[in-house]
Amino acid sequence: MTALLSRAASPASGLVCRNCGATYPLGAQHACFECFGPLEIGYDAEALARVTRAEIEAGPQSIWRYAGLLPVGQNEQTRVESNTGMTPLIRADRLGAALGFTAPLWVKDDSANPTHSFKDRVVSVAMTAARELGFTRIACASTGNLANSVAAHAARIGMDSIVFIPSDLEPAKIVQSSIYGTTLVGIQGSYDDVNRLCSELSETDEFEATGFVNVNVRPYYAEGSKTLGFEVAEQLGWRIPPQIVAPMASGSLLTKVNKAFKELVAAGLVDASSWKVFGAQSAGCSPIATAFAEGKDVITPVKPTGIAKSLNIGNPADGPYALDVVRTTGGAMASVDDDEIRAGIRLLASTTGVFAETAGGVTVAVLKKLVESGQLDPSVETVIYNTGDGLKTIDAVADGAGPTAVIPATVKGMREAGLM
Ligand SMILES: *Cc1c(COP(=O)(O)O)cnc(C)c1O
Ligand SMILES: [Zn+2]
Numbered sequence: 001m002t003a004l005l006s007r008a009a010s011p012a013s014g015l016v017c018r019n020c021g022a023t024y025p026l027g028a029q030h031a032c033f034e035c036f037g038p039l040e041i042g043y044d045a046e047a048l049a050r051v052t053r054a055e056i057e058a059g060p061q062s063i064w065r066y067a068g069l070l071p072v073g074q075n076e077q078t079r080v081e082s083n084t085g086m087t088p089l090i091r092a093d094r095l096g097a098a099l100g101f102t103a104p105l106w107v108k109d110d111s112a113n114p115t116h117s118f119k120d121r122v123v124s125v126a127m128t129a130a131r132e133l134g135f136t137r138i139a140c141a142s143t144g145n146l147a148n149s150v151a152a153h154a155a156r157i158g159m160d161s162i163v164f165i166p167s168d169l170e171p172a173k174i175v176q177s178s179i180y181g182t183t184l185v186g187i188q189g190s191y192d193d194v195n196r197l198c199s200e201l202s203e204t205d206e207f208e209a210t211g212f213v214n215v216n217v218r219p220y221y222a223e224g225s226k227t228l229g230f231e232v233a234e235q236l237g238w239r240i241p242p243q244i245v246a247p248m249a250s251g252s253l254l255t256k257v258n259k260a261f262k263e264l265v266a267a268g269l270v271d272a273s274s275w276k277v278f279g280a281q282s283a284g285c286s287p288i289a290t291a292f293a294e295g296k297d298v299i300t301p302v303k304p305t306g307i308a309k310s311l312n313i314g315n316p317a318d319g320p321y322a323l324d325v326v327r328t329t330g331g332a333m334a335s336v337d338d339d340e341i342r343a344g345i346r347l348l349a350s351t352t353g354v355f356a357e358t359a360g361g362v363t364v365a366v367l368k369k370l371v372e373s374g375q376l377d378p379s380v381e382t383v384i385y386n387t388g389d390g391l392k393t394i395d396a397v398a399d400g401a402g403p404t405a406v407i408p409a410t411v412k413g414m415r416e417a418g419l420m
Contacts, residue, residue, distance in 0.1 A: 011047035012071035015039040015219055018321065026071070028133050028211065030218045038317060039219050041071045048267040053238060056269075061086045063121055063227040069263060071223055072128045080127040082153055084120035085227055087112040089235040089383070094351040095364075099371050101378040106241070108232055108385050109354055115152045115176070116389035117145035117310070117357070118228060118253065123153050123213055125224035130211030131159075137210040139163060141198040143191045143249060143310045144173035145388055150213060151182035162210070164194045169309060172392045190304060192314045222318075225253045229260025232383055238270050243331075243382040245278040245367050247359045248288050249311040251322030253387070254279050258325045278376055279326050279333040280366035282308035282358070286335035288319045292326065293333070299323075307338045307396045308358040310388060332375040336365035344368070345390060345397050355390030363387075 015024040019037025030039055051068035059065030063085035064073055073079035088109045096105035110118040123146070130138055137160040140150045147163040154161035163177060167186030177184050187194045195215075201207045202216045211217045233240050240261045246254040258277050264270045281289040284306020287299045299319035304312035316322075326333055336344065341358055344365030349355050356364070363384050370376035390397070407413035414420045 009047070010071055010074055011043050011051075011068060012041050013044045013047075014042050016042040028135070028216050030216055041219050041223050043071075043263070045266065048263060051267055051269065053234075053269060056234065063124060063224070063231075066227055066230045069226070069230065069260075069267070070125060071220055072125060072132055078128060078132055080124050080131065080153055080157055082114050082120055082124050082156055084113050084124050085231060087231070089232060090352060090354065092348075092352045095348060096378075098347065098351055099368055099378060101371075101382070103379050103381045105381075106232075106236075106383045107348070107352060107354060108228065108383055110228065110385065110387050111354070111356065111360070111389035115145070115148045116392060117149065118225070118385070118387040119145040119149040120153075121227050122146075122221045122224035122252075123149040126211070126213035126217045126221035127153050127157070127159070129220035130213070130217050131157075133211065133217070135209055135211035135217075137161065139198065139201075139207070139210050139212045140214055141191070141195040141212065142214075143312055144169045144177075144392070145310050146214065147177040147182075147184070148173060148180075148392075151177045151180035151184070154182060155180040164198055166191055166194055166309075170393050170395065172394065176392070190314060191312055192301070192304075195313075195315075222252050222256055225256035226260035226263070228253065228385060229257040230264065232257075233261070233264055233270055236383075240264065240270055240273050240275050241383040242273070242380050243276050243278065243376060245280060245363055245370070245376070245382065245384040247280045247311055247363045247385065247387055248316070248319075248322055248333075249313045249359075250316045251279070251288055251318035253385075255318050255321045255325050257385075258329070275329060276331040276376075277325050277329045278331040278366070278370060279322055280363045281333065281335040282306050282311055282341060282362050283335045283337040284308065285312045285314060287314060288316055288322050289333040289335040291319065292323055297323065306341075307393070308341055308362050309393075310357065310359045311362060332370055334366045334369045334373070334375075336362055336369060340365040340369070342397055348386070349390070354386060356386045357388035357390050357393040358396050359388050360386040360390070361396070 017032035285304035345361035
C-alpha cells in the first residue's frame with residue numbers, strides 16, 4: 001500500500017519563479033506575485049532520483065512512461081492518454097551526406113503524433129493538470145497546431161473546449177481543429193493579439209472554470225516538451241546527443257529539452273556529458289535569433305510575416321531563456337527565409353522520406369546554414385527536431401509539385417511523354 005501510494009505521488013514540489021526564484025505551491029498560477037516573472041515546475045530531487053530506467057522501459061508506449069519525471073499523470077485514472085510520443089528517431093544518413101556530415105545525423109519525427117505535431121505532448125500534460133486542478137473547460141491561444149491538439153484531446157475525454165487562432169491560418173489547420181467539434185474562434189489579428197485576448201479572458205468571471213493550456217496552466221504545459229528530450233536520450237540507448245537543433249516560436253520547446261537533459265543527469269538516468277543546443281527561426285519572425293546575432297539579452301518584439309506560421313510569435317515569452325540556454329551550452333541560432341524553408345522541406349523529404357511542415361523546413365534549412373557557416377560541427381553526432389506534418393502546410397510547396405506528366409492510360413502515352 002505504501003509503495004503504491006509513493007509511486008502515485010507527484011515528484012513536483014512547487015512553482016518556482018524563473019526570474020527571482022520565489023516559490024509557490026503547485027496550482028493554476030503562471031506569473032510571480034513578486035516580479036511578474038514566469039513560473040516553472042520545481043521538483044523534489046530525491047523523488048526524481050528514485051526513477052529507474054527499468055521502470056520507464058516497462059511503461060506505456062507514450063509520453064506517460066516518463067510520468068515519474070512529470071508534474072502530473074502519475075495516476076493512470078486521471079491522466080489524459082492520447083497515445084502521444086515514442087515517435088520515430090530516424091537515422092538520416094542521406095540527409096547527413098547531402099550536408100557533409102561524417103557523424104550520425106538523426107531526425108526526431110514528431111509529425112508522427114496523433115494530431116501530427118509535437119503539441120500533443122504539451123497538451124496531454126496541460127489537460128491532465130487542468131482536470132486535476134478542477135477546470136471543466138479547456139482553451140488555448142494557438143498558431144495552429146496547438147488548436148488542433150487541444151480540440152482533439154478535448155474530444156477524446158469529452159471536455160468542453162474553446163480554441164482561439166489568428167483567422168488567416170493555413171486551411172488544413174482550420175479544418176482539422178473544426179472537425180473535432182470544438183468552438184473555434186478566428187481572431188482578426190496576429191498570434192500575439194490572440195494571446196493577449198486569452199490572457200484577458202482568463203481573468204474574467206465567465207472563464208473562471210476554463211484552463212488555458214498555454215496561459216494559466218502554462219507551467220504544466222511547458223513540462224510536456226521535456227518528453228522530446230527524454231525520448232531522444234532513451235532511443236539513443238540512454239545518452240544525451242552532443243548537438244541538437246530545435247525550432248523556436250515562444251522558445252519554450254528548446255528550453256525544456258535542455259531542462260530534460262539536465263534532469264536526466266541529475267536523476268542518474270544518463271551519464272553526465274556536455275551538449276550544444278542550436279535554435280532555428282524563420283526570417284519572417286526571428287526576434288530570438290536576431291537578439292542572438294546582435295549579442296543582446298533583451299528581445300525586441302516583431303510583427304511576424306512569412307510561411308512558417310506555426311512559429312510566428314512576435315513577442316516570444318521564453319525568448320530570453322532560449323538565448324541563455326543556447327549561449328551557455330555553446331550553441332548558436334540562425335534564421336532562414338521562405339525560399340530556404342521550402343528548400344529545407346524538399347531536402348528532408350527527398351533524402352529521408354519525411355514530409356515536414358514549414359517549421360521542419362526552418363529547422364533543416366537552419367541546420368544547413370549552421371554547418372556552412374562553421375557554427376555546427378558535422379563531425380559531431382546531431383539530432384534535429386521535426387515538429388509538424390507537411391500535409392498541414394501543403395500550399396507552401398504546392399508550386400511545381402504536380403504530376404511529372406499527365407497521359408492517356410496507354411504504353412504509347414508513356415512513350416510519347418518520354419517516360420520509357
Ligand atoms: C508550437 C510549435 C513549435 C515551437 O513552439 P515553442 O513555442 O517554441 O515551444 C515548433 N514547431 C511547431 C510545428 C509548433 O507548432
Ligand atoms: Zn519572481
